[in-house]
Amino acid sequence: METITSKKTAKNNPEKLRVSGAEAIIHCLLAEGVDLIYGYPGGAIMPVYDELYKFQDRLTHILTRHEQGATHAAQGYARVSGRVGVAMATSGPGATNLVTGLADAQIDSTPMVCITGQVPRHLLGSDAFQETDIIGISTPVTKWNYQITKAEEIPDIMAKAFYIARSGRPGPVLIDITKNAQFDELDFHYEACKGVRSYQPVAKVNEKDLDAAADLINKAAKPYIVFGQGVILGKAEQELKQLVEKAGIPAAWTILGLSAMNTDHPLNVGMVGMHGNYGPNVLTNECDVLIAIGMRFDDRVTGNLETYAKQAKIIHMEIDPAEIDKNVKVDIALLGDAKETLQALLPRIKKNKHEAWRNEFREKYEEEFKEVIEKDLHPTKAGLTMGEVVEEINQATKNKAVIVTDVGQHQMVACRYAKFDQSKSNITSGGLGTMGFALPAAIGAKMGAMDREVVAIIGDGGYQMTIQELATIYQNKLAIKIVVLNNDHLGMVRQWQELFFESRYASTVMTNPDFVKIAEGYHLKARRVTERKDLKAAVTEMIAYKEPYFLEVKVEKEDNVFPMIPSGASVSDIRLK
Amino acid sequence: MEKKWFTISVYSENNVGLLNRISGIFLKRHINIEGLNVSKSEIEHVSKFTIVVFTTEDWTRKIVAQIEKQIEVIKAFYHTDEEIIYQESALFKIASHLLFDERQIQNIIKESNSQIVTVSREFFVLAKTGRRHEIDEMHDQLEPYGILQFVRSGRIAVTKASMPITAMLNAYENQE
Numbered sequence A: 001m002e003t004i005t006s007k008k009t010a011k012n013n014p015e016k017l018r019v020s021g022a023e024a025i026i027h028c029l030l031a032e033g034v035d036l037i038y039g040y041p042g043g044a045i046m047p048v049y050d051e052l053y054k055f056q057d058r059l060t061h062i063l064t065r066h067e068q069g070a071t072h073a074a075q076g077y078a079r080v081s082g083r084v085g086v087a088m089a090t091s092g093p094g095a096t097n098l099v100t101g102l103a104d105a106q107i108d109s110t111p112m113v114c115i116t117g118q119v120p121r122h123l124l125g126s127d128a129f130q131e132t133d134i135i136g137i138s139t140p141v142t143k144w145n146y147q148i149t150k151a152e153e154i155p156d157i158m159a160k161a162f163y164i165a166r167s168g169r170p171g172p173v174l175i176d177i178t179k180n181a182q183f184d185e186l187d188f189h190y191e192a193c194k195g196v197r198s199y200q201p202v203a204k205v206n207e208k209d210l211d212a213a214a215d216l217i218n219k220a221a222k223p224y225i226v227f228g229q230g231v232i233l234g235k236a237e238q239e240l241k242q243l244v245e246k247a248g249i250p251a252a253w254t255i256l257g258l259s260a261m262n263t264d265h266p267l268n269v270g271m272v273g274m275h276g277n278y279g280p281n282v283l284t285n286e287c288d289v290l291i292a293i294g295m296r297f298d299d300r301v302t303g304n305l306e307t308y309a310k311q312a313k314i315i316h317m318e319i320d321p322a323e324i325d326k327n328v329k330v331d332i333a334l335l336g337d338a339k340e341t342l343q344a345l346l347p348r349i350k351k352n353k354h355e356a357w358r359n360e361f362r363e364k365y366e367e368e369f370k371e372v373i374e375k376d377l378h379p380t381k382a383g384l385t386m387g388e389v390v391e392e393i394n395q396a397t398k399n400k401a402v403i404v405t406d407v408g409q410h411q412m413v414a415c416r417y418a419k420f421d422q423s424k425s426n427i428t429s430g431g432l433g434t435m436g437f438a439l440p441a442a443i444g445a446k447m448g449a450m451d452r453e454v455v456a457i458i459g460d461g462g463y464q465m466t467i468q469e470l471a472t473i474y475q476n477k478l479a480i481k482i483v484v485l486n487n488d489h490l491g492m493v494r495q496w497q498e499l500f501f502e503s504r505y506a507s508t509v510m511t512n513p514d515f516v517k518i519a520e521g522y523h524l525k526a527r528r529v530t531e532r533k534d535l536k537a538a539v540t541e542m543i544a545y546k547e548p549y550f551l552e553v554k555v556e557k558e559d560n561v562f563p564m565i566p567s568g569a570s571v572s573d574i575r576l577k
Numbered sequence B: 001m002e003k004k005w006f007t008i009s010v011y012s013e014n015n016v017g018l019l020n021r022i023s024g025i026f027l028k029r030h031i032n033i034e035g036l037n038v039s040k041s042e043i044e045h046v047s048k049f050t051i052v053v054f055t056t057e058d059w060t061r062k063i064v065a066q067i068e069k070q071i072e073v074i075k076a077f078y079h080t081d082e083e084i085i086y087q088e089s090a091l092f093k094i095a096s097h098l099l100f101d102e103r104q105i106q107n108i109i110k111e112s113n114s115q116i117v118t119v120s121r122e123f124f125v126l127a128k129t130g131r132r133h134e135i136d137e138m139h140d141q142l143e144p145y146g147i148l149q150f151v152r153s154g155r156i157a158v159t160k161a162s163m164p165i166t167a168m169l170n171a172y173e174n175q176e
């Protein structure tokens, strides 16, 4: 039974249409402006696939080679385009294969609607063929989910699904549709959802709190901004830049906030967190006012909370009330959308420069450059580093590419060194850390930004978790550039074993297949680089290539990513080696 | 931080899946639900969950924030025992011969203000409504004589302060 009371838009589609539930689903998707979905067919969703066949001129369905791939593709699409990604699967195993993508989208606040088929209503609860309680399974990893058992419910529920997925703090929604509801007919009439009475997506900015925050910022001697994905989700990039420039405040980013501000901006001081930059971490414990914008103080960012920014007054701009005081107790919470909050705050902010304070970041950068960065980007040793590959990609793409990364050392290196001059360009699995994310996410990223270069940087481990999506790339002629940084190890775990488990490399050494041959088996142009002298030419060739391109770079097997905050340590205790 | 009893009141749309969502929030944090009651509320089509926990205020606040975040939840509050008027009920099933063999039992029944709901040859049933500690005390007094069955209901509670749910819902209706 549908029970949420929701607001509808004025009737924009007054004539009634008698259609099957399956066809209604297509009309709902079209009404929401969806023209692209990812998925995988099967028994319980076949009526919808039959309609997809009929509507293929208006709605493109991309067959991924695994349902997990469909979710990550939908996520990649959502992350570059800011639109809702859509994935579809059958009941049972099709539905359970969506779970990792749902969990990833939930923790990284990615707007996504997943549609699953389900056994007919009269068989629910009978252990029917391919019946699984996907509502029960997906409840903890969805912003909302709902099982449709009657065709008439489809328009309202679909409208609500899209509204909930994209409003407020975005997230994944799963709609499970029994097969009878797909076959049965209904009078179709669609109205976009404008609100749900039990759900307040965005709070109004509180004027008093704004005054107090402005006062703190204006009086601060060492103000410091840490921004996160909320800036991108709230489209507040311009307002962030204005605040930074007007008040002369150094700003650092979480890896999900990366690309919200030009990486070459003089006030962009780099990355916070476990493998972040030296200055941004150490100076977190020296600033006097910490302004957190659209970031949720993840433990990878804060290290030990007992020693995190204790000296500072903290201002938190955040859309989700449940994030306030969740990890870090703050002095002023500015609840609301980051864009609106910043717009209201800006006129209250006085101009400033904070030269001496900014210098502290420069000094720390110099230290880090000597100890770490120079060796990563301009190595003199024989083996190739991950950093120099990323640097070549920067140069070949002129900082204009969308960079999609998987999870591990290569991810950290890419986030540290990739350069961006536009937002929504760094696509990575942050909160869940899902190995296997990058290849399918790159498919979605490419299709969400067809005119842009999309480079997927992937480890040899994670690559093999969703490698079958090479077929999707080939079939759809997607000119994605795939770079596997092959260290023959589960590098990130190996690094921890080296540092904290006395180099006992339990199950982190891999004997890998011939990746070039595999890519060629999928009909992709492929090349391997094993020596520095060939790197530049290979990257240049790859970027110039008009079709998908696979590049394997054999990098040093046992390099470590530094700086590093050992888990449980303070941001001040970040290690340079 | 000190652990205390907190009563969480959740106003929500009637929804089959919501209990699952809410209980998952407690499960994730390993916080035991000490009492749970679901009923209709003073507002038509709005349900009320009354959940009792014994934990710190900090955890309670965080849990309430997570509950309130669920789409179908209209509003969630938490209160200490001092801020609410509450009742719990309990049933005690006791062997009938004890009523005659153990004179003290009759005193316990009188002093605890409980009622005999039914008496048969084999057993009788006592019903007691009151605050949690009153039921605990009665349980402790009866226990030495042997309790055949015991059950305690979830808590029901109303707050001393007013709950602005109707106003919130009206405000929503009047938007735009």
Ligand SMILES: Cc1cc2nc3c(=O)[nH]c(=O)nc-3n(C[C@H](O)[C@H](O)[C@H](O)COP(=O)(O)OP(=O)(O)OC[C@H]3O[C@@H](n4cnc5c(N)ncnc54)[C@H](O)[C@@H]3O)c2cc1C
Pocket (backbone or CB within 6 Å): A107, A108, A109, A168, A169, A170, A227, A228, A229, A230, A231, A233, A234, A235, A253, A254, A255, A256, A257, A271, A272, A273, A274, A275, A276, A293, A294, A295, A296, A297, A298, A300, A301, A317, A318, A319, A320, A323, A336, A337, A338, A339, A407, A408, A412, A429, A430, A431, A432, A433, A434, A492
């Ligand atoms: C191996 C590994 C290592 C990692 N190391 C690091 C590291 O060193 N440094 C690092 O930063 N991360 C690291 N991460 C990622 C980390 O786990 C988190 O995913 C990341 O820090 C979260 O960034 P965030 O808070 O900006 O984004 P999110 O988790 O997406 O949070 C965004 C916040 O913004 C809020 N928000 C959303 N929309 C708006 C809006 N319109 N207005 C205002 N607020 C809004 C949301 O409610 C949320 O609280 C690592 C991940 C992996 C897998």
Ligand SMILES: Cc1ncc(C[n+]2csc(CCOP(=O)(O)OP(=O)(O)O)c2C)c(N)n1
Pocket (backbone or CB within 6 Å): A406, A407, A408, A409, A410, A411, A432, A433, A434, A435, A436, A458, A459, A460, A461, A462, A463, A485, A487, A489, A490, A491, A492, A493
């Ligand atoms: C699905 C999944 N399983 C396990 C992990 C734990 N994990 C994190 S990083 C990592 C190693 C990744 O190895 P690789 O893909 O080769 O990247 P590298 O670190 O070598 O760059 C592992 C196993 C994970 N994040 N995701």
Ligand SMILES: [Mg+2]
Pocket (backbone or CB within 6 Å): A408, A459, A460, A461, A485, A486, A487, A488, A489, A490, A491
């Ligand atoms: Mg590796």
